Amino acid sequence: MIYLDNAATTWPKPEETIKAIEDCIRNNGANPGRGGHTMSLSAGRIVFETREALARLFNAGDPARIVFTGNATEALNLALKGVLKPGDHVITSSMEHNAIARPLHVLKKKGVDVTELPCSSQGFLDPGDVSKAVRRNTRAVVVLHASNVTGTIMPVKEIGQITREKGIIFIVDAAQTAGLLDLDVEKMNIDLLAFTGHKSLYGPQGTGGLFIREGIELEPLIEGGTGSRSESLEQPEDMPDRFESGTPNTPGIAGLGAGIRFIISRGIDQIRSHKHRLMARFLDGLKQMKKIEIYGPGDPAVQVPVISINVKEQDSSEIAFILDKVFHIACRSGLHCAPMAHKTIGTLDRGAVRFSFSIFNTEEDVDRTLDALERTVAELP
Amino acid sequence: MIYLDNAATTWPKPEETIKAIEDCIRNNGANPGRGGHTMSLSAGRIVFETREALARLFNAGDPARIVFTGNATEALNLALKGVLKPGDHVITSSMEHNAIARPLHVLKKKGVDVTELPCSSQGFLDPGDVSKAVRRNTRAVVVLHASNVTGTIMPVKEIGQITREKGIIFIVDAAQTAGLLDLDVEKMNIDLLAFTGHKSLYGPQGTGGLFIREGIELEPLIEGGTGSRSESLEQPEDMPDRFESGTPNTPGIAGLGAGIRFIISRGIDQIRSHKHRLMARFLDGLKQMKKIEIYGPGDPAVQVPVISINVKEQDSSEIAFILDKVFHIACRSGLHCAPMAHKTIGTLDRGAVRFSFSIFNTEEDVDRTLDALERTVAELP
Numbered sequence: 001m002i003y004l005d006n007a008a009t010t011w012p013k014p015e016e017t018i019k020a021i022e023d024c025i026r027n028n029g030a031n032p033g034r035g036g037h038t039m040s041l042s043a044g045r046i047v048f049e050t051r052e053a054l055a056r057l058f059n060a061g062d063p064a065r066i067v068f069t070g071n072a073t074e075a076l077n078l079a080l081k082g083v084l085k086p087g088d089h090v091i092t093s094s095m096e097h098n099a100i101a102r103p104l105h106v107l108k109k110k111g112v113d114v115t116e117l118p119c120s121s122q123g124f125l126d127p128g129d130v131s132k133a134v135r136r137n138t139r140a141v142v143v144l145h146a147s148n149v150t151g152t153i154m155p156v157k158e159i160g161q162i163t164r165e166k167g168i169i170f171i172v173d174a175a176q177t178a179g180l181l182d183l184d185v186e187k188m189n190i191d192l193l194a195f196t197g198h199k200s201l202y203g204p205q206g207t208g209g210l211f212i213r214e215g216i217e218l219e220p221l222i223e224g225g226t227g228s229r230s231e232s233l234e235q236p237e238d239m240p241d242r243f244e245s246g247t248p249n250t251p252g253i254a255g256l257g258a259g260i261r262f263i264i265s266r267g268i269d270q271i272r273s274h275k276h277r278l279m280a281r282f283l284d285g286l287k288q289m290k291k292i293e294i295y296g297p298g299d300p301a302v303q304v305p306v307i308s309i310n311v312k313e314q315d316s317s318e319i320a321f322i323l324d325k326v327f328h329i330a331c332r333s334g335l336h337c338a339p340m341a342h343k344t345i346g347t348l349d350r351g352a353v354r355f356s357f358s359i360f361n362t363e364e365d366v367d368r369t370l371d372a373l374e375r376t377v378a379e380l381p
Numbered sequence: 382m383i384y385l386d387n388a389a390t391t392w393p394k395p396e397e398t399i400k401a402i403e404d405c406i407r408n409n410g411a412n413p414g415r416g417g418h419t420m421s422l423s424a425g426r427i428v429f430e431t432r433e434a435l436a437r438l439f440n441a442g443d444p445a446r447i448v449f450t451g452n453a454t455e456a457l458n459l460a461l462k463g464v465l466k467p468g469d470h471v472i473t474s475s476m477e478h479n480a481i482a483r484p485l486h487v488l489k490k491k492g493v494d495v496t497e498l499p500c501s502s503q504g505f506l507d508p509g510d511v512s513k514a515v516r517r518n519t520r521a522v523v524v525l526h527a528s529n530v531t532g533t534i535m536p537v538k539e540i541g542q543i544t545r546e547k548g549i550i551f552i553v554d555a556a557q558t559a560g561l562l563d564l565d566v567e568k569m570n571i572d573l574l575a576f577t578g579h580k581s582l583y584g585p586q587g588t589g590g591l592f593i594r595e596g597i598e599l600e601p602l603i604e605g606g607t608g609s610r611s612e613s614l615e616q617p618e619d620m621p622d623r624f625e626s627g628t629p630n631t632p633g634i635a636g637l638g639a640g641i642r643f644i645i646s647r648g649i650d651q652i653r654s655h656k657h658r659l660m661a662r663f664l665d666g667l668k669q670m671k672k673i674e675i676y677g678p679g680d681p682a683v684q685v686p687v688i689s690i691n692v693k694e695q696d697s698s699e700i701a702f703i704l705d706k707v708f709h710i711a712c713r714s715g716l717h718c719a720p721m722a723h724k725t726i727g728t729l730d731r732g733a734v735r736f737s738f739s740i741f742n743t744e745e746d747v748d749r750t751l752d753a754l755e756r757t758v759a760e761l762p
Contacts, residue, residue, distance in 0.1 A: 001420070008412040009628060018406055025399055025585060030711065031389040036701055037711035039382070070451035073605035073627025098611065099627060102604035105614040198628060204406060206587045206630025221602060223483035224454035225718025230479065231729065233486040246454025246480060247390060247579060249587025249630065320417055330411065330418035337606025348612065
């Protein structure tokens, strides 16, 4: 099988990730941060090491500012609902995933004012539009770092300058970019950075988290036992406990730590170059084919290795079905949980077929996929 | 090492659990319910099978009524915040874990009226007190099924009769009992049942969930991509999607499914008998020792295999430290994230030393622990 659904979750995972999960369950399977016994302490150490690796990766300083969640969606809900109160204004884009769009829709009904800035048909957002949209009650700007539909990279650095100047909280959804693009919360002035562990960080599903800049006041989404200040019914103020109630996914976090060590040992630049080579090769091939419509920039310089297309007038799900059943190529059709993005690029009616690459894909995968697409197009009526 | 901290998380895990996690990552590592391709469908099947196993275990009928969360704490937050609105009255007990007490503390500040029924010093709750506490605006009763401090089993069946009669929502925290005691949401009239996957269900950390009875209106805690009705900004009404946003912890859920198959193949009755034999042996030994104070019922007939004690006037953490460092016995000191319970049993000042058993403990573990305690007591000034 050729797996090209890496924007959903990377597969396969590095052997190191699998081994770390197994080792954690077998040898460090206690509950971290709750007991004083040896195995509980070693479990706590594993969780801390992953936190530290993430803090280094994002230039976040104090590891305690990284809190773990079950996925990026939970992290974004925590960020949005923790920051936005009735009467606040928030600016977002027309390329967002439902992980942002649906919580904002709920907040809107509770009295939060939402401005959705239109992006170009290739998914580009003009930072000037952000500047113009700022009002007196603008509390936050929230955008994804790169589109999960078109791969388009958003002007995060430029927006960060605007928000910092105007004293607005900047929330970034790095689901498609953490581990792939440079992410520096200091240089980019990012206040809240949501990430997932199971995509370009090569950890397992069930992991994700949020960087929370010191000084940002955030209401927890979930309260409960934290293993700290247990005598108090008040959720502790201490980081990261304030936002981590109940038993964490220790084996998952161990796997995420191994995933981060994997990308660092391979070299994030090298991984990016490899994926970009594949993307360029795929785009070149697609551009030479008839009856293929490519969405997004179609330019490796300004996008991540996520490419959406349609074939002729065909429904996207039919093409994905043929690729899967006939050619054993796994890709993703439909709306990719991002209806706003599909509306922006004009594919809300039939979705698109999405291909996304990981470090484990090869040029042969690209060529065989191009060949499969050519044969599919040729067979169509 | 002798591991007696199973009330925090069971360790070791069954070989089957570890294998299922590894197999899921290696062979079914796609994102379930999001793609139509073969591996995405097989990942979806794994998630469904675990859901089905849980529905059978709890006699919950439709598997779609089981939703997965990251832990029992998240499930309880979803239940409490999803049900209780300002002006509502809720009844709870004085034995609750912070997973219930802290969210209720937050809800109290938002205008929810909370009655905390006092329990006996052994942790018993009188169901008659529940009946008497019901008011016109009582919306829910929430209790744990068994105490994580004293092991005391709560009169869940009796409370369920009261709540059903009076049309009140009944929320049960089964963190200490799912997989160990019989749990039948029909017979017990439980409307919302929160469970954890990594204790007596022998799954990995990072798993848990909530049974939601049909007809119970619940606001989601988290909205986002569900892979369903993606075109709509409204969170879908469909179960279980309404409460499962973002990528689930598929390998964890695979491991949980294997854990449930493990307990079913061993026989839940047999596992319970084994744990109860160990508990009885431990209690017998403790009762013959001088200077040991046993909390809770001290009677295997009315408690789960969780036993808290103190030694002389010693601080609980010192005893746990000696047991760990000198005798390599892992237990848990302190407040166990349940200050209300410790207040009820009179140990809020120094906590208690907790021992808890799993299917993997032996009579030898019990005897060696009793011996270690005896030697510790003898050495104390």
